Every structure is written in structure tokens, then in C-alpha cells.
Amino acid sequence: MSRLRASGVSTGIPNTGPASAQRVTDKLLATQGYVVGVEISGGGARQSVALANLDGEILHQIRRPLEYLPDRNTALEHLKVMLSEVTGSALDGRLLRVGIAVGGLVDARRGLVRTLHRAHGWDHFPLQDYFTEQVEVPCIIDNNANAAALAECIYGVGRGERVVLYVGLGRGIGGALVVDGKVYHGVSCTAGEIGHMLVVQEGGPRCSCGGFGHLEAVASAQAIVNRLIGRSVNYPETEAAIRRITDGRAERITAAQVFQLAAEGDELARQGVEEVCTYLGIALANIVHLVNPSMIILGGSVAQAGDLLIGPLRERLQRLCLPAAFQDLRIVQGSLGTDANLVGAVTLALQDL
Template sequence: MTYRVGVDLGGTKILIALAEKNGKILQSKKIPTRANKGPEIILRDLVAEITTLFQVPLEEIEGMGFCMAGYYDRRKGVILGSPNLPGWENYPVEQQLNCLLNFPVIVENDANAAAWGEYVYGAGRGKENLLLVTLGTGIGGALIIDGKLAHGASGLAGEIGHIPILPREGPLCGCGKRGCLEALVSGTAIAREGRALLKTGQQTLLWDMVEEVSLQARDVFDAARQGDRCSLEIIDLAARYLGQGLAMAVNLLNPEMVIIGGGISSERELLLVPLRRYFSQMLIKPMAETVPLVPAELGEQAGVRGILALLDNFLSEKGKKLL
């Protein structure tokens, strides 16, 4: 029996999945991303996990799909950079993985992989044109146009997280610019606003819940669930900025659907309800009436399921060429 491996490398965790040829996931595991160690150590960690975790001989693995957060130039097989993963600038990830492993490897941006997963298995089934946005440590975006992933000239299409919303006075983004959507709406941004709130000394439930240094986005959402006014204001402002960015993209691209994925997307009442309101207000009327904004269905497995589906396409095409 042969197997396939799917990997989703994010800013804080790596999800590794072992799957059958038909894409059914047999086992999966999350391990921390040692982001500050750089690509060489991260990839060695990954290979070590694959060989020990699943207890499957490498010769029984026929291919791996690898997706990660970052700007991936698919023509060159190079990561141009990753705002939340230092040290990956101009890194030949495809070449390095092929050197470390003795089976075929394909590489894709994580948002593209997640979009393909939702298109094949999840919320986007039956649609041919969609926009997916992932909300997590950063913000990713991906486009499917006429049933195909849109990569753009150098593979960077869909980078909605770096639409400038407040380019002059906004906070610094990991990409080096100011006021990007990611710097205003991501989990990192929401946590930053929560810590800034504590520094002001305003009355907030966050004082009773967590110390400033360890505050995360989930703490802001937890306080908002308990009715904390300041936390609700942080989330509402993030929803407004996100609605603005999404409306800009949808007015330009006219997709059939917008899918919201990533860890923060699980906050449906607190985030998605105000987001839908702002999004609808900023769209031109015909699209406000016809373009739904829906939560993703595949959760944290969207990336690995999508990259496994793309791997299947790759191996099938490779097999056809050998006939």
C-alpha cells in the first residue's frame, strides 16, 4: 500500500497528515513551528516527524504536498519571503525538500491550498469563482477563477492581507509597510490592540483574565463574550476594516462567494455578524445582493486536504505523461 503526506506550515504550528491515495486522512499531528530557527531546522524537524510519527517506510510514500504561509514564486520554486516566518527570504524550498526526500514534492501557498480544499470538499463545492480569506496569525487570500487557482504572474495573486487600509498612520505590518489589512485585523493585530488597551489603564475584563505580556487574540474574544465593552470595540473595528478590504476585492473580482477560514473565523457571532454588515454596506448593490460571505467548512484541515488534492492532480498528470 502506498501513502501520501500533506503538510501545512504556519507561523505557530505545523500540521502533518498521512493520507491514502484517495485523499482520506488516516493520521494527523500538530507540532510547534520553531519559527525563529529558520528554514533548514524547520524542514529537518518536518522530515524527522514524517519518518517517526507515522511509522511508515519512506519507500511507501509516493508524494508529499507542502503548503506554507509566505510569498511563493512557483515558477522558481522559491519562497520570496514570509512576514511571520523569518529567514525564508529567497529560500529554494522545493529544491531543499526534494533533496531531503526521495519522493515527489509539490509546494503551494497555504491560502491557495486551503481555497482548493474548500473548493473540492467544503464550502465552495459547486462554485467556479470564489475568494477565500484566512484569518490567523496573519491574513492569507486565494482566488479560484473559472475552476482554476489564480496564481498571477509570479504566484502572488490573492495577497489581500497586504491591501493598504491605513497606509500613513496605520501600524507596522510584518511585510514592512504600514496599515496593511493584516496589521489591522489578524490575530496578531487583535492581540496587539488588547495589550495596548491594558496599557491605557481603562476598565476592562482583560485585567482579570490575563497578564499583558501573555495576552492573545482569544483573550479579547473571551472578554467580548462576557460583554466587555472595550474588547467588543476592538473586534468591531477589526470587522469594519476587514469588511472594507473584502469589499474592495469583491467589487474588483466579482466572485460567486467569499469564504472566511482560519482560526479566528470560528468566532461567528462576535466577528462574522458585524463583518457581514460592514461588507454588505461597502459593496455595490448588485453584488451585495448576490455574493454571500460564508464560514469555511474544513477547519484547520483545509490546507492539508487542499494540498493533497493538488498532489493527486500532479501525480495523475505525471502518470499520464509516462503512458
């Protein structure tokens, strides 16, 4: 099973698989050349660029997160420098396509970024045309969860599955539905925005989009960590456990470490995990009854908790779902790990228009 590594070590991706989104017809029809994958996070501060050959093998990769949230122009200038560095190693061949995975609302059909909830200046920005002009080759853009789902279904744990729900549990929460190897975008390309499902009817916390009680506001990595740190102020034992597991850097605790503390018996962490499974279970149970998937793939940093998340979530879904809807359902951790978005961007670039 292939995966790209954050270190930039070259690894192969199989060159077989079904087509992806609705605008895609088949594999990229070429025998020589290169493609580029670009990842832009929801705040624009985390950016990655990878050069790959037509087998999906990573030849050069750069990941340079910024320590601040940049405006759009600053982020784009930063990406231009990274693109120049990456494509400079492809002078002996042809750059054929650029795939871009964006952590926000994207109109994939028109190549527009509708908005990034954690950054300014991106509303209705024609990112596809911008990059096409910059690199003078065709570009494909899509939401990062759609791109990651596509990669998992073609090259990862979702291969061979007919109906797959992908849930990216990171700083935000994104989702994607893949049916018969194709990403379902919906009428306005907002299908799969599971993070903005209402799960707390009244008095819920504020979401990045401005709404209240959305799944992202209670079950994202940021929400999990902030909730535990905030509650631990009045619980010295939990504060000490956080310092222990983070080597004294409490602000760097990860969602996966919160799950670890819960497994070790910390009561506050256990309560937090219970809340995550409750609200995530509500959202997923509703989707299971609506689309009847054969597999739910959990990706993103929260999914790094592995069975500490999947086990209790599976039990909750079994209680919430009709037996006929649950009996053939598998809930798994994504096989592409934290590189799934960038793998997805490369996968987008390897599709033919």
C-alpha cells in the same frame, strides 16, 4: 462534510472534485499508495505532517510546534524527523507525492519560497526541489491560503461555487481566489495577498512585511489581541474580563475571545471588533467590486468567532457594495477549521502534475 482533525483521528475526504492550480491537470492517477501533506507556518515554528491514502484519509499525523522561531536549516531538520516518523508507517505501500503549504510568499510554478516575513533564511529557497530530493518523490508547494482555499472548494463549504474568495485570518492574513475550481496565482504567484492591501493611508501600524497600514497589521489575530491587551492597561474592568476569560493567563487570549468579550458588552473589545470589521470590510468591498465572487470564505483562528464576526461584516459589506455586487454574495465560515492548511497540503499532493 469531511474534515481532518488535529488529533490525528482518521477521517475520509471525498475523492471527487475539480483540478486545482494552473499547473495541475487532474486527480492523481493511481490506485494504490500514499501521499504526505506538510504545513509550514509563516515563522517556521508551527509544523505539521500528515500521511494520507488516496482517498485523503489521514493514517498518521504529527503536529509539533517549536517554542522559538527556528532558522531555516533547523526547521528543515525538524521536518525531516517528522517526515521519517510519518512515512515509516507506509512501508507496505508507495509514497507517491508530497504537498507543502507554506505561510509565506511562494512561487508555486518554480517551487520556490520567496520569503517568510517572520523568519530568516528562506528567501528564494527551492523548497520543492529540496523535498523532492529528500523523499525521492514529486513535491508540490503553494502558499497556505491557496492550499486551504483549494481544499475548501473541493471538499468543504465552497464546493460547487464558481468564484470564491478565501481569506485566512490567523497570525497573518492570507487570501486566495479560486475560479472554476482553479487557484488564480497571477503573473508572479502573488495574487491573493490581501493581508498587504493598504487600508490605513497615514500613520497605520507596521506590518510583518515592513510596510505600514496594511490589513494584516490591523485585522490579524495578533493585531486584534495585542491591541486589546495594550489598551486594557488603563481600563481595570477590561483587564479583569481578560483574566476571567483566560483563567488568569491574559497572554493567551485569542482573537475569538476578544469577539466574545465584545458580545458581552466590554467597550474596549467592542471598539476593537468595530475596527476589524471596518478595515476588513474596506478590503473585501474593493475585491467584491473587482472580481464579483459568489462566496467569501473566512478561515483561520479569527474566523472561529463565527457569527460574531460574520454578522457585522456582512452588514458592513452590504453598505459598502453596490447592490448588484452584493445580492448573490455569501459570507461563510470555512468548514475545515484550523486544519484547513494541512488539509490543503494533502489536497495539493492528491493532484496530478
